[in-house]
Amino acid sequence: MLRYNLHNTLYRTSMLDHSSLEFEALDSDSGQIEILRQKIRHSAAHVMADAVMQLFPDAKIGIGPPTKDGFYYDFEVTHPFTPDDLEKIEKRMTEIISKNHSFEKSTISRNDAENKFEQQPYKIELIENLDSDVPISTYSHGTFEDLCQGPHVETTADICAFKLLTVAGAYWRGNEKNPMLQRIYGTAFESSEALEEHLHNLEEAEKRDHRILGRSLDLFSTHDEIGPGLTVWNPKGAMLRSIVEQYWRDLHIQHNYQPVYSPHIGRSNLWETSGHLGFYNENMYAPMEIDEQQYYLKPMNCPFHIMVYKSSLRSYRELPLKLSELGTVYRYERSGVLHGLMRVRGFTQDDAHIFCMPDQIEDEIGKVLDLTFELLDAFGFNNYSIALSTRPEKYVGEAMMWDHATDSLRKAIESRGLTYTIDEGGGAFYGPKIDLNIQDALNRDWQCTTVQFDFNLPERFDLVFQNDNGERAQPYMIHRAILGSIERFIGILIEHYSGAFPVWLAPVQAMIIPISDRHLEYADSIQSALSSHGIRIEVDSRRDRMNAKIRDAQMQKIPYMVVVGDSEAESQSVSVRLRDGTNLGAIPIPEFQELVSLAVTNKTI
């Protein structure tokens, strides 16, 4: 693995004075510091390219921009970089930085640029693609000059703290038809403290990785025998999942959705009618033949829900008809993109389809948003960003319907006082949509919720309802998923809570720890008493010391550790320790039961 061990590598930081660096950013707002970091990182990328060219003079250089958390630069080299190479490059960069070269900008003609970069085919390609009215500029430091529009820091010494992180393949301009270059990722900051903090955060994120916690908390597992991208849920994870799903079902019924169920395969003609065989073929698995008929594993639930709709002639009185299902779908994902629970080949959508009349859409979209916030809030997500995607160039349906639908989406958002961005032309070909991103505890964005109009399927399946004039009309159809994929959502939950789930979600809410064997009977009696109240409580009856049992329960991130010994048995109480280490001392059993029940009801952490 071409990856540095963050624990064992020294952070390389420049020891030079920073006199030339304007530190106004430090006492200004965070926007200022971001601008400074962009400059530092972009400059670090140049220095890295310089170092690589010194060490590997045959390298062809691609692009080297700053990114959200660092920078990268792409190179074409005959031999891919090794971790040793990264160290050498880092060392050379430190040398370059210590020379305190200043970054000099020059504006040059297209001709000069082409001459200057004649050894660099990727730069030539970039120059050729520049608009003729754009002035061409380069930045140089020392002997290295790069095609660049800047901006940069003043001198290399301003790159106060940097570190190279990983090397990876990356297609030139991201297109897999182009050659694959070697990309080196690094990061840089305005101070070594900030760099160390960033590296520390990376380590923390690694500890929260749902794939690691999934194993150590015994939540789910994957197996060669089953296949990549296919997960099995172990009992603890299945418990967590079923709690999530049960809450989802209850809430949907409260919100007037009707649960439905549908099979996992359907005949080819269903998918021909829906159009999936045409436009979604790449993500569908090969058909299986049953009695000389072709059947496909479902990549989506909508055709089945449409069949439920069509199972009788619908009256306008039935609308809006809201059909919901935790529907498991199978989609082909390229092997390289699979990732834990986040990207899999078989997953369960928290799907629903709303069939309604045109004058109901605004209200219905609003209700979807309200339900979304209620649901996500329960799981501890209350930072959102919303994007509205409008009509693309290629679309089906009538422009008027698009406008009406887009307008209803906008009004639903605005009437709730929410801010949003507009992705002009970013809608699917079949309808406009709202996407919602949640932010987790590490401020990472996850797109879960999507609400999409569909002007395609009602037409293809000839959906109708009888209106109040006895005429047949076509309903509007809305697809929506709030959690997105249950698998992925639980992956996000694991990372958000770092495995320490709130009491209502914890697979095991309390572990009874008898101090010695003679307390087992009392422990069992508490267990059955509290289980009968719906508390998920177990007894650690192993012949281990109390300390070992506490440690295990801590590691399993169980919310309550219930220690029982002579004095507790005597007073019909329990000694409660929380997983944050707090010792609540002895409390009567009914009081403990109340404590847990309250935490469950209030969904407190």
Add this chain to the structure above:
RNA sequence: GCCCCUGUGGCGCAAUGGUAGCGCAGCCGAUUUGUAAUCGGCAGGUUUGGGGUUCGAAUCCCCACUGGGGCUCCA
């Protein structure tokens, strides 16, 4: 799919061409303990699979598969 890396008992790791080891977990026994690991023993691996090089392969080579980091934040 593509590039690079990786694969050793359930899990985490060691052994770099010469007899596969350690820790955790598991099982057995002793201990009966007051808020983050009690002690001792036992068992567990044809080193992901297949092929090759070699007197000899976990180790080198080839193929396949798993897992990991990435693959338009654009000069």
